[in-house]
Amino acid sequence: MTEQDTTLALAPRLAEELRDKLIAGELKPGQRLSEAALSVGMDVSRNSLREAFRLLTKEGLLRHEHNRGVFVATPSVASIIDIYRVRRTIECQALAKAYPNHPAVARMRLAVERARAARSDKDWGTVGSQNMVFHAAIVDLADSQRLNAFYAQIAAELRLSFGLLADPELLHAPYVDLNAAIVEKLEAGMTAEASAALEAYLTQSERTVLAAFSRIDERNPSGK
Amino acid sequence: MTEQDTTLALAPRLAEELRDKLIAGELKPGQRLSEAALSVGMDVSRNSLREAFRLLTKEGLLRHEHNRGVFVATPSVASIIDIYRVRRTIECQALAKAYPNHPAVARMRLAVERARAARSDKDWGTVGSQNMVFHAAIVDLADSQRLNAFYAQIAAELRLSFGLLADPELLHAPYVDLNAAIVEKLEAGMTAEASAALEAYLTQSERTVLAAFSRIDERNPSGK
DNA sequence: CAAATAAAATCGTTGAACAATCTTGACATA
DNA sequence: TATGTCAAGATTGTTCAACGATTTTATTTG
Structure with missing residues (x-):
């Protein structure tokens, strides 16, 4: 079967x-x-x-x-900036308009807890994938199939960029606690604060990714 | 050539x-x-x-x-609701975060003027297509290729639904002046107000479309 | 009239074929 | 040596024909 x-x-x-x-x-x-x-x-x-x-x-x-x-596809600085722009637009809005009893909130919390457990085990692969789950759950707060499908696509593109980057610890580990703070604000009904925290998160993450990417890119400009 | x-x-x-x-x-x-x-x-x-x-x-x-x-594809009430959810998420955010000197603003204004001219001629087809141009320009405020492409797709889906509806005057004519108000607020730097106005616009438009659609749908439940 | 069965139509996938285009490398020329 | 030309060679673009698998339609049977 x-x-x-x-x-x-x-x-x-x-x-x-x-x-x-x-x-x-x-x-x-x-x-x-x-x-x-x-x-x-x-x-x-x-x-x-x-x-x-x-x-x-x-x-x-x-x-x-x-x-x-x-x-x-060859990731570029431009594509990374574009992807983060999409993420800010969609994720922050989904969070700002979310209602705290949405089923996706439970998935957000679960992802946070699993990421924390994985972090203590230094299992950075799991930390990263649970981070993806967390953000997919955020988008799911908007209750839109089309947004979900679009976000899945964007996430796949981003993971293509991540593939070029070496250090998953640097890439994902710092954000576990930020995720936790976001879900707590959301559960407390403070959607505006949760959204603001997410925007800060995304800006910081973008900066990290771009910095790591530039280091790669200047050594190997055309992505061969 | x-x-x-x-x-x-x-x-x-x-x-x-x-x-x-x-x-x-x-x-x-x-x-x-x-x-x-x-x-x-x-x-x-x-x-x-x-x-x-x-x-x-x-x-x-x-x-x-x-x-x-x-x-x-057979449009449904669910798909229309979903599409408007996407539009609210993306368009309102693009407008709220827009800066008023963005080149797309000129296109928004141009679309409004052309729509007004077409309205006096009772050329409802042009009114409708200029309305589409207007909203595409709003999304363009976010400066994201991926959002533009995604929105183009959503717009095409919506036009598929519009195809079922008979009355383009009812569908587009009332919104010309609302569009004008939005672009004026944006030009005045009042992005928050522009975004709020757009949200009201979209909610009203959604209601109109859903009502018209239900009238069709209950006569012809499974789409022929 | 309903159920079972056979026939026809349509999709899913493959493999071969050939034209169009790009790449490579040899060759001639300056 | 450097450069431009030109003829293979390789790869993609597109078509066509074929056949198994599945669905639909038609027919037969109870």
């Missing part, structure tokens, strides 16, 4: 598989993805693979150049 | 062509799009058409059912 009953379409499955590899860093920014090579590697036809490419291109994880092929 | 030098890829062109037909109402909600029929009708291969279908499905304009084909 562990198998999938509903045979999902092939292209979305391929896209998911590729997305995982992109986020895991198995496929590196700037790298070209050969249709011929990948289609035999993944044991599917070129046509099916091209459908998957189109999906991931639309998500911003791949870049498509006509008659030249698809490449893993 | 009027021709396109860069031969654009086929799939995006097909997607654009279909998108236009969807928004124009040539393809009706719930209608099934046969791969075989459409591919001969548009004189392209089934494979290319399928790539275009994937794009439009990801945009929310088409719905894909495994082994059954693609259908024109």
Whole structure:
């Protein structure tokens, strides 16, 4: 009974598989993805693979150049700034307008607690993924499927950038307690304060990521 | 020199062509799009058409059912509520954080003036499209490519819903002056007031659309 | 008239083919 | 040596034909 009953379409499955590899860093920014090579590697036809490419291109994880092929998207300072702008717009508003009994609040708290436990174990991978869960839950406060889907996409793009950065401790550890403060303010009904705290959080996080990114980028300007 | 030098890829062109037909109402909600029929009708291969279908499905304009084909998305009360939730989140925040000298402000004003001119001519189509321009300009205040792209998608979905509604005068005419008031507040640096006015606008517009939509929907519950 | 079954249509996916375009490398020229 | 030309070679863009899988329609049967 562990198998999938509903045979999902092939292209979305391929896209998911590729997305995982992109986020895991198995496929590196700037790298070209050969249709011929990948289609035999993944044991599917070129046509099916091209459908998957189109999906991931639309998500911003791949870049498509006509008659030249698809490449893993190369994060840039501009894209990071853009992504944080999106996050501030959506997350802060979701938090400001949230009502404190929303089911997503429980998920926020749970993510905070799990992140704290992982932090004591120095399990930075889990700290990072619980941080993602926390922010996805914030967006979920707005009760909008479309915002959720859009945010998932933005988060995947951001994780592509994170892949370039070396130090997950620096990247995620400092924010566990800030997250805790946010959820506490929210639970207390202080949505405006929670939102303000989140904005400060995001600004600080953006600065950290940009600084780390610039250090990489100036050594290796074109992302090869 | 009027021709396109860069031969654009086929799939995006097909997607654009279909998108236009969807928004124009040539393809009706719930209608099934046969791969075989459409591919001969548009004189392209089934494979290319399928790539275009994937794009439009990801945009929310088409719905894909495994082994059954693609259908024109059927707007629902839930989808309209969701779309307006997105609009309030993004547009109000963009306006609240805007700075009044942003180039998009000029476009907002221009759209208002054109809409007013069109209103005196009772050219409701232009009134509607200038209204779309106005709101796209608001989102542009946030200076984010990703928000712009996302909003364009949401707007297309909303226009699909509008296609079902009969009366463009009722739908757009009352909002020309509200738009004017918003741009004036913004130009005066009163971003908070502009944002509040927009929120009231959107709530009222949502109510109008939902009311009109329910009248249609109860006569024709499952969209043909 | 309902249920079961057979036939037809449609989608899902593959593989091969060929045109269009880009890349590479050899070669000639200044 | 540096540079520009030009012909392979490789890769993408697109089409076509085929066939298994699934759904829909039509037919038969009880």
